[in-house]
Amino acid sequence: MKEIKLTDSEKVLMDILWERKNIFMKDILEAYPEPKPAATTIATLLKRMQNKELVGYKLYGNSREYYPMVEKGEYFKEEMTSMIDRFFNSSVTQFASFFTSNAKLSQKQLKELRDIIDDQIKE
Numbered sequence: 001m002k003e004i005k006l007t008d009s010e011k012v013l014m015d016i017l018w019e020r021k022n023i024f025m026k027d028i029l030e031a032y033p034e035p036k037p038a039a040t041t042i043a044t045l046l047k048r049m050q051n052k053e054l055v056g057y058k059l060y061g062n063s064r065e066y067y068p069m070v071e072k073g074e075y076f077k078e079e080m081t082s083m084i085d086r087f088f089n090s091s092v093t094q095f096a097s098f099f100t101s102n103a104k105l106s107q108k109q110l111k112e113l114r115d116i117i118d119d120q121i122k123e
Helices: 008-020 025-031 039-051 072-087 092-102 107-122
Strands: 055-060 063-068
Touching: 008 025, 008 039, 008 063, 008 072, 025 039, 025 063, 039 055, 072 092
Parallel strands: none
Antiparallel strands: 055 063
């Protein structure tokens, strides 16, 4: 998958698309948090995201039903990989050390992380 960078505005719109899967413009407008942008702003974002191959649509007469062309999990995985590459010299170990030291995790949460890692080691 090619690297995808979403602007903050695109991320808000993608969150709506990921949640709804298929959605018409009027429903996008209703789903937007306040303050709601103008319909023309959303249309511009959708066009830009279509050009990036992030959003597709099906045409029903004059109406377009939009849908995401990238899965949320895949996007998040790429974002995390990019962040680890940029800030932690591609070292997941450095990232894990930083995260566990700075995230103010409870003992319970740290044990849950250890259990997840232990499960991955067994596989």
